Amino acid sequence: METRAKIPATVIVIFGAAGDLTWRKLMPALYNLYLGKRMPDRFMMLGVAHTDISLDDFQRHLREGIDQFSRSGKAKPDDWDDFKKHLSYQKGDFNDDATYTGLKQQIDKIEKDWGEPVNRVYYMAVPPAFFESIAVRVGKNGLCKNKQLARIVVEKPFGHDIESARHLNNLLHELFDESQIYRIDHYLGKETVQNILAFRFANAMFEPIWNRNYIDHVQITVAEQIGIENRGNYYETAGALRDMIQNHLLQLLCLVAMEPTASFKADEIRNKKVDVLNALRKITPEQVHEYAVRGQYGEGWVEGKHVKGYRQEQDVSKTSNVDTFAAVKFFIDNWRWQDVPFYLRSGKRMAETISVITIQFKQVPHRSFPVESTENWQPNKLVLNIQPHMGIQLRFQAKIPGVKMLLNPVDMVFDYVDSYPAGSPEAYETLLLDIFEGDTTLFMRSDQVEAAWNVLMPILDTWQANTSPNFPNYAAGTYGPEDAEALIAKDGHNWMVIPLETENNGRKK
Incomplete structure (x- = not known):
């Protein structure tokens, strides 16, 4: 149009x-x-x-x-x-x-x-x-x-902590109305991120099962192969928790967990996001080690090339305690999500570059099939691929062709490239156009920014007060420290990365 x-x-x-x-x-x-x-x-x-x-x-x-x-x-x-x-x-x-x-x-x-x-x-x-x-x-x-x-x-980053974010908000409010302030997070301009709202609220089949009765847990992974490049001065004051989880990943969590809106008006959507952040269970300083894991990459190999560790990067302290990886387990204390864990992780110099949301459903209450037919049984999964491949996968059980009743997981795939070969605008195109038109839907409001900082401050303060004795604790080219695996394994889960498998991305279906 x-x-x-x-x-x-x-x-x-x-x-x-x-x-x-x-x-x-x-x-x-x-x-x-x-x-x-x-x-x-x-x-x-x-x-x-x-x-x-x-x-x-x-x-x-x-x-x-x-x-x-x-x-x-x-x-x-x-x-x-x-x-x-x-x-x-x-x-x-x-x-x-x-x-x-x-x-x-x-x-x-x-x-x-x-x-x-x-x-x-x-x-x-x-x-x-x-x-x-x-x-x-x-x-x-x-x-x-x-x-x-x-x-x-x-x-971004909008503030360095809750006090600096509140100070900047107050300063801007002296000069501008809230409706004039556009706190930009380019992740929210991505087509696949915006499509989460369409997927959830434009399709009647998903809303009835989008709750604690059917969903076992949710994982959000934003992994990057690259290191800090030439941003040592900035990254030494930030770290993965501030740089990625405080904004990008918490925004994704809000889109997955928010309640339906009465309309598509900007403040309707933003109100629902703030409700999610305010419902996140508070993590006390004593609980930080149970709910959060930090890491810092050392030397390693990425796509056959040897790369240096974080402490060897330009403008980085040789004894730096900055996290280049962070993983956090959250709970949302409301009727929809009570006791459903949301696992978030993000890191630099990881095995691949991928942004993906995985919703794992609960097991069926009873398996009526013979034991030999369910050897490869997996719970149903819904995978929202954000980048580099954009699409949605639904994993379910199906019978393998043959005379016996043997089951195997299969994927139903929606791929952006297949469906929309003309391509889609870059995130900044969408966001700049919204600014020109005065549409604040995809931009963070002051209370949302402060609520996100409030959630993370106990973790940030605890990490700041207690240096990690074992940095670096993961090699470049891996999926992060062992403690991140333990964080989710103690709940009986494991981290999942399910790449979008289509002909267009060079993988075989």
Whole structure:
């Protein structure tokens, strides 16, 4: 459906326009929206960064990122020549008021030239240390006087702990209404993540069994083969629990566990997510060792290549106690989920890159088949594959062809590539378009952010106060430390990674 005419004229100010996020993600996303005629009729991107660079060099740099990372492939000359007319650049210090007065003059001139008021999107594609400085100066220099038109976008991490998150929320609320604040988590823009809502609430067959009566447990795995790359300075202040579980994985948990909504309005959905976070059973400091496991990768082998351990990475302390792996067991204390364990894990330098949600159902109450027919018996599983392969699998028992009654698990598969060969937008395309249109559905609200931090603070505080004596405790190229296996094994379960098996991903059905 064409929505271009519905979006008002928009000026996008990107602080950190010369950085990696802008180069790899934001500009390819804006360019793809432009190619798809999803951008406003009138738009301008004003890039701001410390880099001393000419406009031509800035535009050339952005094109290199588009050519390398855009899902549409390399930019065609005619398309690029038109698109680059919408790109401007201003060198500026984020801590200097002169940067913001210069921006205000540019935006006021654009508004005058266009003869209409414009949406003003302030995107902070910068390290968290600059969030407060930029937000304060945007407000102090009159860039957000019209609260109906001004919006601010904050990348993760939103805070370092509950106190810093609350402080940042309070600061932003002094300048912006909550409806104008877009706390962006790119995971929520992924097609397969959004499809969880459609799968659950658009199909009558699943809701009756989506509860403690039929579901045994839920697993959420977000594993990455890569290490920290060149982000040692950032990762030393973060770790896996902060970097991944506090936002990405808890968001996935909320989508799996939330109650049905009365409508698809943004606050309806966000209210239900907050309800889940508020219902998570509190973990006391004394219980942390029972519910949470941390790890740090050492040297190892990944796809036949020897890789160094975390403590040998650039800008990392030789005695670092930072977790590069975290696993946590949660319980949701409500009628739907009481006593159903939710196991979450995420780590760097693991055996493969995969994001998957596995819902394991309870065993049938009675097996009426002969013992020899059930040798390969498995509980029913529903697997939601998020990346790298996108799709849904339902595993159930079926009879093997032949004269005897022999059972074997088989998979019913929905694969995005098979069903939608035209492809799907990247996560940032979806989220940027929502920002332009003023749709906050896929963005975190302040109470949701603080509720997530509250859940994890006992774990973070305990780990901070007690250094791990056995780091590194898993080799690169594995699935994490042995303690993570013990965390789930003591409940009679094991971690599962069931890859989407289709012809398109090179596996045999």
